[in-house]
Amino acid sequence: MDAVFRAIGKIPGALMVVPLFLGAIMNTFFPDVLDIGAFTTALFRDGAPVLIGLFFVAVGSQISFRTALPSLEKGLTLVLAKYGAAVAVGVSIAFLSPSGTLWGLLPLAVIAAMSNSNGSLYVALTSQFGSKTDKGAISVLSINDGPFLTMLAMGAAGLAQLPMMALFAAIFPMILGFILGNSSEQARAFLAPGEKLIIPFAAFALGAGIDFRVLVGSGAIGILLGLLTVIVSGGLAIAAVYLWHRLRRHPKPTRNVLSGAAESAVAGNAIATPAAIVAVDPSLASIQAEATAQVAAAVVVTAFISPFLVSWISKRQIGKGITKEAENLYFEDPARFEEVWEVDQSLRASAITEAPVEPESDLSRRVQAKKGSVS
Template identity: 45%
Template structure:
């Protein structure tokens, strides 16, 4: 049985198939794998650990002479994601009705969903379609986890004052450290770099499955059509913006599009903002449901959108990621 070959024929198959399989299990029988010990540790709770190990293996493939490229890509993605999400959110604030909604969407949900991204999904996608500099860019992308950049957008809009304490330098370092450890090991020992290179691809289906165990298809139904629309906006607006920005810089545009998702932790953002300002309390429950629907929608849709973009480039004679791999000097 050629499982690997079959998965590779599916766009993003190494990531999307395990993720959807796990999401199906979690939606229909959520307690099936939550039985404790090694089973739950690997298949349910292991996403963070497996992603951390993936980042360490990826870090080992980075030559110190090219680290600036990774930081540049990370900063560009971070800025693009935030700017596009903030602009759409501002438009929603300007056009919202008397109920504080725009097209049925809470503006705070738009900003929370579109300025935040699923780092695990990004890592999985660039693990298949990107190079080592694309993967290492994740160290900066972790900054958009949580409500910090949503708060910044709201402060700029004048909707609320700037809220302190939403950004933790320690949290940023904790994401960056596995990559740094990998970089040190890989640059000190070429054999260690080759040894750790195997983990860069082998770990993808395993942490994708663990990510899927955090997805419940019921969130789409509960969030309704508006939540699905929010997911579509996130994928096609922020993802497409990242695609063209990276293409303009002559970087792999697929890595730019891989940011078009909403992270699970964005679900908590509306409540965090409502706690900081009662002005947003009225729609906090609706916003939370809509963000949750966006999380599920983007997790399912983005890999297929990426697969479409890859096929589109290949028809033009562009090989992904070969034509965009940055050679070490």
């Protein structure tokens, strides 16, 4: 059995996608199995609202704004870029397309997919390729986990009827988690495992509401949604981070945009967003299964593409002299960065990647000698 779980773990978004598909299979071919009653039906067919509520408490507990200013700025830049792309594309489809869809893509699915980012994949990619500010930005990026931003966009555009009390009721579990997590480290540590523990059960319950015929028909167009998410929202996120660097007048070697590429994947929990929206506005229930299928396909597609995109951008940046080490040094020790920045490229590269040096060290004397020869 361990070998089976290891094999499943290699599937992108497996924690959410695999149970979702299993639930859809059960509902399509063996629906009576889930209707035997008692705890079985309550958990595996009807348990989605409760499980998603618990999941939002766990997610909210991990959101923290206690981080450095550059991380906050970068995270906010990414959130606004992705959210702006999601709203622009989703609302345009809703109002500019005669049918209110684009090649079968639903505005609800578009906004849910494009506005949610895969936090786990982001952390994994930035841990390998990114700078310290890239990693720190996750505290702000956690805001776009869940249905909150999607609800705001759908409600503001008039695409859903979202009474304020119903909206508050939908996001209160996340607010509660946020309060608990930021007021008590013990509460944060206690709730942290809930993110992964709850996801597969909630995903199965969501899948139990999907008929495979809908999944196959709508899931195919979800591939296009995944590509649009990487190109449009990911591309805009990359451009926004670069613009942030330029506006803040950061030196060229520090203009690292990897975080924008790492943010291009769709969050696995975005699959739950259509259900959360329908819980607030039941009039959208007829498109819930279709929207969920489209988002699920986008999760898989982006999980495959994003790592390759990040790796390619990393190599391209290094070729241009832009490195995570340079960005780390610039924000941690600006004086030393300026000292290194004034000398030639070869000396700069070695000084950035090596540990801080003592004033009388050989590296320091080389820097000073080079500065003297330049002057």
